[in-house]
Amino acid sequence: MITDFKGKTAVLTGAGSGFGLECARIAAGLGMNVVMADVQQDALDKAAAEISGMGVQVLARRVDVSKAEDMQELADAVKARFGAPNFVFNNAGVGSGGLVWENTLADWEWVLGVNVWGVVHGVRLFTPMMLEAAKADATYQGHIVNTASMAGLLTAPNMGIYNVSKHAVVALTETLYQDLKLVTDQISASVLCPYFVPTGITQSQRNRPSSLPEEKPTQSQLIGQAMSDKAVSSGKVSAVQVAQFVFDAVAHDQFYVYSHPQALGNVQSRMEAIVQQHNPPNPFSTRPEVGEKLRAALRG
Secondary structure, X not given: OOOOOOOOEEEEEXXXXXXXXXXXXXXXXXXXXXXXXXXOHHHHHHHHHHHHOOOOOEEEEEOOOOOHHHHHHHHHHHHHHHOOXXXXXXXXXXXXXXXXXXXXXXXXXXXXXXXHHHHHHHHHHHHHHHHHHHHHOOOOOEEEEEEOOHHHOOOOOOEHHHHHHHHHHHHHHHHHHHHHHHHOOOEEEEEEEOOOOOXXXXXXXXXXXXXXXXXXXXXXXXXXXXXXXXXXXXXXXXXXXXXXXXXXXXXXXXXXXXXXXXXXXXXXXXXXXXXXXXXXXXXXXXXXXXXXXXHHHHHO
């Protein structure tokens, strides 16, 4: 929990667009020092120039969050410039779909590298720094927010690789929250679980490393991409709103942060099936026409 943001330091990955950029704008508006990391240099440069223009100190670095050395250099730079950060937003993420057995090894390495290892590196490097600051200063306040997804609480078909990565982030963050409560009252954690919000997530392939070969997409991957594009582009909740939800959660020590709480009915159905030892429920029970269309496309 952070009760006063002014003069504090925020570290945000995926800061060149989407939730990262919107949170950077809020952080700057609150008078925070803003550390911006992104793998896309042109987007980062544009975003950093905007945030610098708001009159706050900005540290911008091109970072591939899946790489331990990149994240170590980021952490070292933050400590040297600002000391321990107060707000860490492990937000960088990529999307990928298709039938789970059709994802290549390169697909798995890319998605898990960014979505899981990126969060692992952020937690591994910044938490000790924050704990050290808390031990030295009784007034220090810190908060870590990790971006998961409603896909971290559900198991929608044809997007298994993404589901796996986001379930890992939810589990990691819940454990981080519990671990922090054991050792300090000054630092807490939250997990962001957005549903379909218009961001750049569906165009993630633009930042896929050239070192990971990309094969011709399968039919299921093309279908998954089209469905994601449609769902995300038609989303009614904006990245601006979600960023505000994040800051509200940090200010009130709220762990679960949702963009679409109405989707929790599906989560409840899944949890009830687990507890009652039922088979996984139909994910399309409220919209059967979507399930029929997907089934027909895949079988056709």
